[in-house]
Amino acid sequence: MHTITEQKVIPNYNSIKIAVWLYFLLWIFEGALRKWILPSLATPLLVVRDPIAIYIVLRALYLNVKFMNPYVVLSLIFTLLGLAITLTFGHENLFVGLYGARIMLFHFPMIFIIGAVFTKEDVLIMGRVMLWITILMTIIIYFQFTSPQSAYINIGLGGEGSAGFDGAMGYFRPSGTYSFITGLSAFYILASVFVFYFWLSKDSCSKLLLIASTIALLIALPLTVSRTAVLGVLLVGLFTFMGSSTSFKSIIKVFFTVIIIFSLFTVLQKTTAIFSLGTEVFMNRVDTAGSQKGGSIFLRTLEGFTEPIVNLMNESLFKGNLGMGTNAGAQMLTGKTKFLISEGELGRLGGEQGLILGGGLIAVRLFLAIALFFKSIRLPNPYKLLPLTFCGTALFLITQGQWAQPSILGCAVIATGLLEASINSTFKTE
Template sequence: MNTVKEQDLERAYKSLKIAIWLYFLLWVFEGALRKWILPGLATPLLIVRDPIAIFIIIRAFYLKVKFINGYVVLSAIFTLLGLAITLTFGHGNLFVGLYGARIMLIHFPLIFIIGAVFTKEDILKTGRVMLAVNILMTLIIYLQFTSPQTAYINIGLGGEGSAGFDGAMGYFRPSGTFSFTTGLSAFYILASVFVFYFWLSKERCSKLLLISSTIALLIALPLTVSRTAVLGVFLVGFFAFAGSATSIKSIIRLISTVVVILILFTVLQKTTSIFNLGTQVFMSRVDTAKGQEGGSIVMRTINGFTEPVTTLLNAPLFEGNLGMGTNAGAQMLTGQRKFLVSEGELNRVGGEQGLILGGGLIVLRLVLAFGVFFSSIKLPGNYKLLPLTFCGTALFLITQGQWAQPSMLGCAVIATGLLIAGLNIKLNTE
């Protein structure tokens, strides 16, 4: 009886899942469209996933998917009130206000739709695709890293300038298929979730694909010249190992995984010149950042939580700056892409909407992060590994991810949605 019901749901959700896959693919390749394929449409393609998101929400309503919860309702209320205040007493620009409002109104709900309709097999399919794309992405950033900034592969948005960002030793941080290096860092952190998961679980995955993708990840990390990417992958590994240590067999598998990764790392270090060069550039970047104010990534993370508290306490009860904290919003208002509110995510949210509404959204995101984490650790041992491994990336993306940046927003939606789908596996199998 349950099998028949599952088959009916699978047929009903088919179009919805296709749209979610399209959203996923556009997240990965949106920057490629804006840089290489359709550079003349770089500006409108900034919101290329928005119509897909709207379709997913409408389709989910039609199929009676249970995704409306306290998070979705409160985020909509806070955002709509913020939009009303922005248009009435704030900067008054409708397009900037709508651009800012779309983050919580049409992208945030997708987290719970993905969590409701994706099955374990859907998550695993996503993982296998990520492993394959990871190999392609590493080839692209290898070419970007070793090519001059004037080369076509390093061209910027709209086919102008360079997409590279200052790194170290004369080398630049590549952006891969994304519009900016932050999107690439988020991609590799999410890709590492599946690398660790397939090594530590019994799930079916081509060993050739898994080993190739693991090597690609190890090569890519220093080439990104991104401390966020490297620290994020280590964090995912910590959560994955914590989730896998539930029995003697799983601990043996964990030790085997560590040994395999160390062997691959050693082989790359001994045989691959680009890996050694990337490591030197990355360590130079780390040393340079130490001497800069706020250079420590740990301190930056801590400040990302403490500064918004200070800012909010000194902020007015309401602010009419919705959308102003995004680069696109700033460009519409001033003609320049810059941070008019704050580069830090929680500071941006508070600075756009003030103590009451901005503070409410910050608390809502923190509660969501703690909620999914505690739900993950409470699961029985054989259900714990998948969602807890996702916590390694989703917790950061929920609390500190720059949702004003489209690539980071897309990654946050996908990672958190898959995490919630992972939490629902036990529920769906009972």
């Protein structure tokens, strides 16, 4: 009598993983293509990641990846209804409508596809690559910070103007390989996830690379002259502490990690002129911005969350403005790059699609952020550190990240996708 044993077939997701890596690298270097390498193609390169996102979604459907869930289904329904209303009763511009719709139709589902196909080792490999790129990025912004705005390294999109943005004391906020400071700030906040994680975890990472990338991060933060970057990294640190303080031994490890980072900060402050200058410029910007009306970043963040919710109650039930709230959509409609609806993300959603559909998309994102946090916090202690560290950046990007801006959208997809993967990896056999 012969016994037939069933062998579980593990799906081969390599094609999707390669596409995700391409999406990741283009998120980091898309601005470099648009500024330095292919400036004549700056406009079409704005959507260079869109075909990759479409491929990933179609490939995931073909390979039967389990990524369809209530968040994806509701976002598809709300967006497709919003597109129909826009083309029928709204601004009626097909290209603007599609540009707005692509965010939830193709990029948003990628979060759950990454979560389904990436293992923990995939996440950590991407993290180690980010540590290497952090060193490169810091070298770039060092030259951008110390060079005049007319220098080639500070050139703007399309090879015109300057990519720098007003900072303090005559110095400008650099953009790194991105088109604008917002993308650079998001990069360093996400990079800090892996810096904190590898210091506190048992997972392997070259100590030389970890120390070098930590120094690069510390040097970069004041050079960005970005309060968002600094506070974002501190927020990641807070969530890292939440994920690591599960035993006395873990707390001791956190304590020694803080001492190491503080020691590096002190040494840099006393021995490195550019770090001292960057810190002085950054603190000057903090003082200047804080003295201005509405300058407090804490108040701005709070208002950015509460004000759009209040304003949403005054919106029409339905609106046909899909895509109008993006700068690219405004450019196509008016010939000028400006905010036609709202600079804030939640205000954009309500202003584009109204109380029912816009409010529905806001609810989808808020509930997703809450669900991811509770999934992370409820994990067994040995598995909490990585997901909760990711929560330090992903939750903000989900709830308030300006997804109308391509760099922030890319960061939100990657950070949240890796958060999903780090949660799901608890239940995977790698």
